């Protein structure tokens with residue numbers, strides 16, 4: 001049996017939605033993007049949404065729109081996909097990493113204030129693996145120190161913290177629509193905010209710095225980019241979003257099946273959940289217990305791969321990425337919680353239509369492989 005780590009779930013209706021656009025003259029800057037933006041804004045419970053061509057570019061525009069620049073500092077997590085820190089570097093500001101909580105894998109709110117300096121402009125928090133950050137605490141800290149709060153919900157579309165959707169907590173937030181996310185547009189991202197100035201500025205910058213209304217095509221009022229989302233992508237996004245509740249139910253079902261099947265296996269820890277938060281299940285990541293080394297973990301993954309089971313190793317700490325080590329001199333030991341956990345994670349195959357039979361196959365093989373490694 002071959003089981004991929006992730007797999008998009010595109011229905012016939014969704015393929016049709018893309019084809020319909022191709023029959024029109026509007027392949028970009030047409031009605032679909034506007035509709036998708038309005039629907040995402042409504043879904044997340046925010047006033048404005050600005051669609052762009054990737055989550056990374058959504059983050060970049062946010063950093064620019066908040067005026068974060070050379071010499072400024074932004075507090076963020078070392079346990080994330082690299083884009084959540086790179087976006088800070090794009091504008092020559094500095095990523096100041098704060099270690100994570102053992103349980104939730106999100107930035108430890110108790111360690112933030114120590115990292116704040118006169119240069120700190122914002123906290124960029126990530127709802128890692130779809131698990132919501134403790135937004136009450138983060139908002140309090142941001143308010144106390146007059147910092148912007150940026151919410152990277154690229155992995156958390158549909159997640160909820162105290163019955164409010166992720167993507168609605170920061171001054172500005174993003175969703176992302178790469179094929180392994182909860183919904184996909186191929187490539188794509190969205191900026192979410194209640195701040196009209198930020199929304200307008202991002203919209204203009206995404207479209208070459210044009211005026212957002214009544215401008216001439218070749219008039220550019222500020223530095224801009226081509227970060228536009230095309231109409232085919234937006235149309236796919238609309239169609240995917242229309243069945244978001246079904247998608248989230250499927251993901252929850254797969255996660256529950258995993259958690260139940262894995263119960264009897266000692267030496268592993270299943271993802272943390274608790275009341276008051278809803279997780280939209282971006283991935284399903286287990287942790288080997290403390291006695292296991294990175295070598296053990298990699299050997300386990302190799303053995304699973306031999307059985308046709310593709311696994312992920314999310315995340316290599318950002319500060320230990322070759323380019324960060326070289327540029328900033330980070331080394332092992334700088335963020336010990338992040339490092340210790342990242343050496344022991346295994347992302348199991350996870351997608352909407354994963355079957356019970358496939359889950360059993362993964363779990364049985366994992367059980368066998370663990371016996372062998374011990």
Ligand SMILES: *Cc1c(COP(=O)(O)O)cnc(C)c1O
Pocket residue numbers: 054055056057080081083084126152154155176177178188189
């Ligand atoms: C996916 C992701 C992004 C954005 O990714 P793109 O591939 O550029 O859409 C940003 N941050 C995190 C945490 C992500 O997982």
